[in-house]
Amino acid sequence: MEENRSKLGTAAFMTSLYTKATAAADCIRSLTPLAPRLGIILGSGLGNFAAQVEDPTAIPYAEIPHFPQSTVEGHSGKLILGHIAGVPVAVMQGRVHAYEGYPLSEVTFPTRVLGLLGCKSLIVTNAAGGINTTYRQGSLIAIADHINLTGSNAAAGPNEARFGPRFFDMTTAYSPRLRSMAQAEAAKQNIPLTEGIYLAVLGPSYETPAEIRAFRTLGADLVGMSTVHEVIVARHMGIEVLGLSLVTNMAAGVLDEAINHEEVMETGRRVERRFTSLLTALIPRIASR
Numbered sequence: 001m002e003e004n005r006s007k008l009g010t011a012a013f014m015t016s017l018y019t020k021a022t023a024a025a026d027c028i029r030s031l032t033p034l035a036p037r038l039g040i041i042l043g044s045g046l047g048n049f050a051a052q053v054e055d056p057t058a059i060p061y062a063e064i065p066h067f068p069q070s071t072v073e074g075h076s077g078k079l080i081l082g083h084i085a086g087v088p089v090a091v092m093q094g095r096v097h098a099y100e101g102y103p104l105s106e107v108t109f110p111t112r113v114l115g116l117l118g119c120k121s122l123i124v125t126n127a128a129g130g131i132n133t134t135y136r137q138g139s140l141i142a143i144a145d146h147i148n149l150t151g152s153n154a155a156a157g158p159n160e161a162r163f164g165p166r167f168f169d170m171t172t173a174y175s176p177r178l179r180s181m182a183q184a185e186a187a188k189q190n191i192p193l194t195e196g197i198y199l200a201v202l203g204p205s206y207e208t209p210a211e212i213r214a215f216r217t218l219g220a221d222l223v224g225m226s227t228v229h230e231v232i233v234a235r236h237m238g239i240e241v242l243g244l245s246l247v248t249n250m251a252a253g254v255l256d257e258a259i260n261h262e263e264v265m266e267t268g269r270r271v272e273r274r275f276t277s278l279l280t281a282l283i284p285r286i287a288s289r
Helices: 002-031 047-052 109-117 176-188 209-218 228-236 261-270 272-287
Strands: 038-042 054-060 078-084 087-093 121-130 140-148 193-200 222-224 240-250
Touching: 002 054, 002 109, 038 047, 038 109, 038 272, 047 078, 047 087, 047 272, 087 109, 087 272, 109 228, 121 228, 121 272, 140 176, 140 228, 140 272, 176 193, 176 240, 176 272, 193 228, 193 240, 222 240, 228 240, 240 261, 240 272, 261 272
Parallel strands: 038 087, 038 121, 121 240, 140 193, 193 222
Antiparallel strands: 054 078, 078 087, 121 222, 140 240
């Protein structure tokens, strides 16, 4: 009996999650008639890209029903809807993380809402530590694949079929088509852009040198505390994903120096022009599919 009650409770939770996401999407639609075709999630130090949105409608997360609130510096907590290069977009100026104490259902809630708003493509960005010793601070990396070492999966639990199927393919979680577009545009602008494997940990502590050595053995080029669960949820909903990492620091033990969040923010500010130029040119190409 207790087991049956538990199953009913978790099933009801998934229905409630869909209802809450629908309520959030309806609220956003009541504030702007714009129907975004592409969503963008901006990571630490990259939030200024939102200034590229033309005729913006800026909605603080606190004004959207059920939206989680970021507590981390560099994540201002606004959803900005408008146009970039003529493309209707929804830009998340900041995200929340599991290490802030949020369950994964809330960490990925905004991604669910973007899907319900009509976004068919998602550009997800992050600040990451460089494990690959050929990387340098300020390097831009197109994510080719990820390794999830956070200890959980955002799609775990009862499946809500209105979001997507119970089992879904992650072979091309990061779209080869979109990566090819990014590589071509970066070459056109003479912006170095390599591909790499992103490994996600829970955080909030930075990794130890021993962990970084282990991650390198696993094949990881980058390490961070976000992104993978948003990508899992996006693929669950059939959204095509481009992932871009900014190497804001070299991972523990790669250089003989400590890691701090201010360094992350400063590197983001330093490469802002290149990042903005690349994304602005990419958006109409991605939306033209």
